[in-house]
Amino acid sequence: MDIRFACPHCAQHIVVDESGAGLQIECPDCHSQLAVPAQANAPARKLPLLVVEKPAEAPAPEPTGPPPPVLRLGKRGKGAKYRCTNPGCRSVWYESQLRTQQVVGKTSVVCPKCRMNVARMVAPPGLWSRMFKKK
Secondary structure (H helix, E strand, O other): OOEEOOOOOOEEEEEEEEEHHOOEEOOOOOOOOEOOOOOOOOOOOOOOOOOOOOOOOOOOOOOOOOOOOOOOOOOOOOEEEEEEOOOOOOOOOEEOOOEEEEHHHHHOOOOOOOOOOEEEOOOOOOOOHHOOOOO
């Protein structure tokens, strides 16, 4: 256990190991000689109990306006497929699942997950169109 005390000349806080009790040392700040006081066997301090008060519950605010649209990710949408252009998202959405966003008077179609732009995916040609392709 450490002995903590202040220099009587300059009030510098000093910490000395308990084995140094009663020794003469030099203050690191003002360089005056001082004696390390013997540590009294002080009883262990008790910390106060922490009391957490719960705030009174405020009533829930009344909803105003229509409820937000529900995003149904599990069901198949309608229309063409679109892929998000965000490299972190790259999710695929149907045209009916996309959201619109208006910025500076310009409306654009965005990903409902990350609100970034989307690009239409080109469907590969079907089997019959490849077989009977006009040359």
